[in-house]
Amino acid sequence: MSTYSLTPTSYLVLGCLASAGPSTPYELKQAVAESVGYFWSFPHSQLYSEPARMTAAGLVQEEREEGGRRRRVFSITAVGRAALDDWLTQPTAGLPDIRDVGLLKLFFGDLVGPDEVNALAVAQRGAHEERLKLYEGLFSGPPQSAAESTIGLGIAWERAAAAFWASIAENPPKPT
Amino acid sequence: MSTYSLTPTSYLVLGCLASAGPSTPYELKQAVAESVGYFWSFPHSQLYSEPARMTAAGLVQEEREEGGRRRRVFSITAVGRAALDDWLTQPTAGLPDIRDVGLLKLFFGDLVGPDEVNALAVAQRGAHEERLKLYEGLFSGPPQSAAESTIGLGIAWERAAAAFWASIAENPPKPT
DNA sequence: ATCCCTATGGTCTGTTTCGGATGGTGCCGA
DNA sequence: TCGGCACCATCCGAAACAGACCATAGGGAT
Structure with missing residues (x-):
């Protein structure tokens, strides 16, 4: 397999799906906006593209809503959950830039x-x-x-x- | 004129040139590393590419060292200085993300x-x-x-x- | 003098991010 | 039924990014 690298955005998606259950990108966007978005703004376009990328890697899976708009609904897989736990378990000692x-x-x-x-x-x-x-x-x-x-x-x-x-x-x- | 947009990196270069006088990208890199780099890390490759971009916009000008390696030496132009002053004079009220x-x-x-x-x-x-x-x-x-x-x-x-x-x-x- | 070694100095490339422009679409009220 | 709007989704060009990789001057050893 290729060295598929998970970015913070990936983990954000995984974490949201793990916390809130299956969600559409739009729901992710909403959830992010009113919580973690205060200290880390993710362009909404990434909340659409990232789950797609991750589907290919088997970290999440995609379904379709039944009626209405038939939106994409993503849910975390066991592989994804393992990757998330792995990440959460490593205590990062890295410091962010202030970038002000x-x-x-x-x-x-x-x-x-x-x-x-x-x-x-x-x-x-x-x-x-x-x-x-x-x-x-x-x-x-x-x-x-x-x-x-x-x-x-x-x-x-x-x-x-x-x-x-x-x-x-x-x-x-x-x-x- | 095209809507050439100046990024923080651009202003960094302008500011360094204005403060320290004509410099090579390598010198910029050094100066940044031991000062502003503590709170905003700029990849060194940008300190090479950005002045080139800015030369095209007339914000800086390029010369060559006489001997030795004949490195590129950039200096700020009047236009560049005006752009810098303009930017410095506007008190940004924007807040950075923590992104930790x-x-x-x-x-x-x-x-x-x-x-x-x-x-x-x-x-x-x-x-x-x-x-x-x-x-x-x-x-x-x-x-x-x-x-x-x-x-x-x-x-x-x-x-x-x-x-x-x-x-x-x-x-x-x-x-x- | 020559040659090698290494600090120094520079370039390039693939990937990711960014942020906004733009484009559909279900639903509700008139 | 139809028009408008809130909701939802995709796309794209321009930068940022990280780091691999390359080049060379100049000093030191022989």
């Missing part, structure tokens, strides 16, 4: 004046605070599952970032 | 046991702490420039993430 366009601008902030840096900092601070409020409104009690607990990192990140940009705004870096 | 594979695994943590979640949390915590130490060792005093101040967000992120994973490890989420 705002931070990239700050990095080149010495090329423009302090006013521009300040405007950037204010805008970023506002955006992070807004997002923070959104996150804080999502759940009321303490997290009820591993899935819900992920919001904790979102909140921590937004708080940290808001504080960082606030400090930049207050105390603009200047080459002496 | 570990967090994605946590999101599906309900599909495996608490032991696996715990192992993940421990590994992630360790990785973030290690990275934190690296960052803290980079500069001694307070930041001397906008560029240096970016490390602040790196440190804040690593601290927040390490704390988050520590809390997951201590208090593993369990569906009741």
Whole structure:
């Protein structure tokens, strides 16, 4: 067999199918949008193409809805479930890039004046605070599952970032 | 004119050329690796191909070294500088995705046991702490420039993430 | 001087991602 | 019954990506 490599998108699909049962790509898209999509946006087109790819590899299988639109419904196979468990069981130690366009601008902030840096900092601070409020409104009690607990990192990140940009705004870096 | 769109990579190149003066792709690669590369890794191949693309758009210009390897040396043009200033002057309010594979695994943590979640949390915590130490060792005093101040967000992120994973490890989420 | 070795420096390619443009289609209300 | 819209799906060009692979200058050993 070819060295078929599973991408994060693949595991996303596998995980969703394992959690929510058989789904259409559209349902995947919905589920993703209101959960994991907050910290990892997947283009919806991939949620259509990826299951197709994975069908060929035997990780999922495809059926058709009976009536109506006769949409494709994908479900995870035993092979897929094994691949998912395998992945979930390996504790990744890899770290993501921050890849923040705002931070990239700050990095080149010495090329423009302090006013521009300040405007950037204010805008970023506002955006992070807004997002923070959104996150804080999502759940009321303490997290009820591993899935819900992920919001904790979102909140921590937004708080940290808001504080960082606030400090930049207050105390603009200047080459002496 | 065609709608030539500048990507973050383009601005990276422009910014580096504006900051450091005319450079070869190899020098760009070096400069990036030891600075902005910590939070945004650019494949080195792009630092070769992107300036070529940009030359065609008139944003940079290319010369050749006299002796030795006769490497390509790129420098920013007035047009390029204007584009860069324009970009730097617009305060982006956009937020990046976190895109953390570990967090994605946590999101599906309900599909495996608490032991696996715990192992993940421990590994992630360790990785973030290690990275934190690296960052803290980079500069001694307070930041001397906008560029240096970016490390602040790196440190804040690593601290927040390490704390988050520590809390997951201590208090593993369990569906009741 | 020559030749080899290795740091340094550069190119190329197949795959995946991205994100939006575009194109169907079932269903409900008038 | 028919028109419109929300729902659903596919496609495509342009980049990003990772990394394999190649080239060469210049120093050191002989």
